[in-house]
Amino acid sequence: MTLGLMMAAWTLVLAFAQILLSAIAQTSQYGLKWNAGPRDGEMPPLNDRAQRLKRAQANLFETLPLFLGAVLIAHVTGRESEITALGAQLYFWARVAYVPLYAWGVPYLRSVAWAVGVVGLGMVAQAILLP
Secondary structure, eight states, rough: HHHHHHHHHHHHHHHHHHHHHHHHHHHHHOOOHHHHHHOOOOOOOOOHHHHHHHHHHHHHHHHHHHHHHHHHHHHHHTOOHHHHHHHHHHHHHHOOOOOHHHHTOOTHHHHHHHHHHHHHHHHHHHHHHHH
């Protein structure tokens, strides 16, 4: 398995972990009865950390299809290189850093992590878009 594909696989693990973190935060606030029930009716707003975990998850899911598509296209077309491998690693590790930075409400560094992830995605995309 190539490094790009490995990073894509680990990013899927990260996505699942973020689903769990968000669900745990919601359940810890609303309780097991809410989690196991039909979730009808209005609930009070989530606390700040639970809201941030939910937004961090949504933020990953905005770029995840782009990242997976770029990695797969680079692989299938034989356009993988050291640049795409580095880009995939940057994307993954930036997304890993993004989760706690967002969960704890760290300003600016969270934005830096997001930007590094976008650069990594761009490095993979350039390999399939440029000759």
